[in-house]
Amino acid sequence: MKQLLLVGAGLAHLHIIKQLRQTNLPDTEVTLISPSPIHYHAGLFSGFAEGIDALDDISLAIEPLTEAAQATFLQDAVLSIDPNTKQVLTQTGRVLSFDLISFNNGTLTGETNITGARESALTIKPDYRFPEVIDKVRTQGELSIVGDDKMTIELAGAIKAWRHRHHVTEPVRILANGRLLANHHPNISSKIEKHLGKMGIECWLDTPIQEVYLNGVQAKTGQTIPHDHLLWLMNDKAMDMFRKAKLPTDQNDYLLIENTLQVKKYPYIFAVGRTATINQHPNHSLSAMDPLQMGELLWQNIKGYLTNGEGYVFEPSMEIQTTISLGQKKACLINKNKVSISRRLWAVHHRHQRHILSQIKRGDV
Numbered sequence: 001m002k003q004l005l006l007v008g009a010g011l012a013h014l015h016i017i018k019q020l021r022q023t024n025l026p027d028t029e030v031t032l033i034s035p036s037p038i039h040y041h042a043g044l045f046s047g048f049a050e051g052i053d054a055l056d057d058i059s060l061a062i063e064p065l066t067e068a069a070q071a072t073f074l075q076d077a078v079l080s081i082d083p084n085t086k087q088v089l090t091q092t093g094r095v096l097s098f099d100l101i102s103f104n105n106g107t108l109t110g111e112t113n114i115t116g117a118r119e120s121a122l123t124i125k126p127d128y129r130f131p132e133v134i135d136k137v138r139t140q141g142e143l144s145i146v147g148d149d150k151m152t153i154e155l156a157g158a159i160k161a162w163r164h165r166h167h168v169t170e171p172v173r174i175l176a177n178g179r180l181l182a183n184h185h186p187n188i189s190s191k192i193e194k195h196l197g198k199m200g201i202e203c204w205l206d207t208p209i210q211e212v213y214l215n216g217v218q219a220k221t222g223q224t225i226p227h228d229h230l231l232w233l234m235n236d237k238a239m240d241m242f243r244k245a246k247l248p249t250d251q252n253d254y255l256l257i258e259n260t261l262q263v264k265k266y267p268y269i270f271a272v273g274r275t276a277t278i279n280q281h282p283n284h285s286l287s288a289m290d291p292l293q294m295g296e297l298l299w300q301n302i303k304g305y306l307t308n309g310e311g312y313v314f315e316p317s318m319e320i321q322t323t324i325s326l327g328q329k330k331a332c333l334i335n336k337n338k339v340s341i342s343r344r345l346w347a348v349h350h351r352h353q354r355h356i357l358s359q360i361k362r363g364d365v
């Protein structure tokens with residue numbers, strides 16, 4: 001029997017598990033390893049933070065899915081990999097052998113090396129910490145959120161909306177190194193910043209942080225900004241296990257894969273999601289792709305590797321649109337240099353995210 005090890009319960013791997021309910025892989029035992037028995041769906045994090053979606057609506061239990069797929073679930077985390085002996089070491093000290101391995105293990109929170117951040121700031125990575133952290137910061141106290149991307153905007157908007165509904169007036173503020181969504185056109189940043197400002201969210205732009213204290217931060221601009229809770233959503237960073245294993249990585253330590261989702265030198269190593277960069281499309285964020293489409297490509301190529309050697313290549317979509325939930329059941333759609341905001345966009349986005357999760361739960365193919 002061949003051993004297929006799926007590292008991480010990201011959506012692409014859950015798609016593989018869903019497919020296994022319909023089609024077995026020939027002579028292959030499948031194990032999914034992940035530190036939490038629950039998957040929380042990031043596309044609905046803002047709905048949970050705003051109080052629109054209950055915990056059950058945004059989560060799914062992994063083990064019933066693996067059981068139905070005749071796969072094994074291991075609650076554990078991979079710490080290191082040896083690509084030559086085809087073994088991984090886990091947090092609990094297991095050594096697991098594999099013939100084929102796939103990584104969908106996400107990222108870590110970035111820039112936690114700023115003095116005091118590790119001790120005083122709250123992070124939501126790994127993702128299973130999310131509900132507990134939101135419960136802690138949502139209900140009361142001055143909240144500062146450090147970051148500038150989609151996650152920051154969604155959580156600031158959602159928590160502000162929750163507080164507005166529950167008559168909690170203490171501030172929600174964003175502390176950003178530069179502008180919000182700094183990699184987009186400045187007009188887009190302006191529109192989003194203005195919208196959040198109207199909601200009563202303080203946007204402290206161009207405020208890089210020098211040091212973090214228990215109840216405040218010192219900015220490089222010299223200002224001291226107090227808080228009761230500090231939520232640290234700085235840019236993601238890669239886990240260091242790929243670099244340590246001397247696997248090919250990009251300049252940020254993400255695993256470098258080919259457009260078949262395989263490592264060139266070790267074609268029995270696959271990866272998908274934010275943990276990897278595709279050699280042929282280095283500027284194309286894999287997390288910006290539909291995770292289920294990526295899961296399907298991974299499924300086809302793993303099947304091909306185990307059977308007839310055939311596979312497909314990743315073709316980036318020419319048009320990438322981003323939808324960001326802004327709170328109060330509004331969302332914005334960013335398409336090239338244009339941004340529009342409406343309730344209808346939120347409703348469509350929210351329905352789509354719920355649909356993704358329910359497809360996985362039901363095991364539809």
Ligand SMILES: Cc1cc2nc3c(=O)[nH]c(=O)nc-3n(C[C@H](O)[C@H](O)[C@H](O)COP(=O)(O)OP(=O)(O)OC[C@H]3O[C@@H](n4cnc5c(N)ncnc54)[C@H](O)[C@@H]3O)c2cc1C
Nearest residue numbers: 008009010034042045077078104105106151154273274287
């Ligand atoms: C408010 C908010 C909104 C977001 N919206 C989006 C969005 O719309 N689209 C989007 O793509 N992303 C979004 N994200 C980011 C999202 O949380 C994921 O980080 C991102 O989608 C990457 O997905 P992934 O498939 O690479 O891995 P993830 O979905 O992060 O899954 C990684 C899995 O690997 C597991 N894992 C971690 N370390 C190990 C290890 N050492 N060994 C084994 N398993 C491990 C984790 O527990 C998890 O199961 C959002 C985040 C937030 C907070």
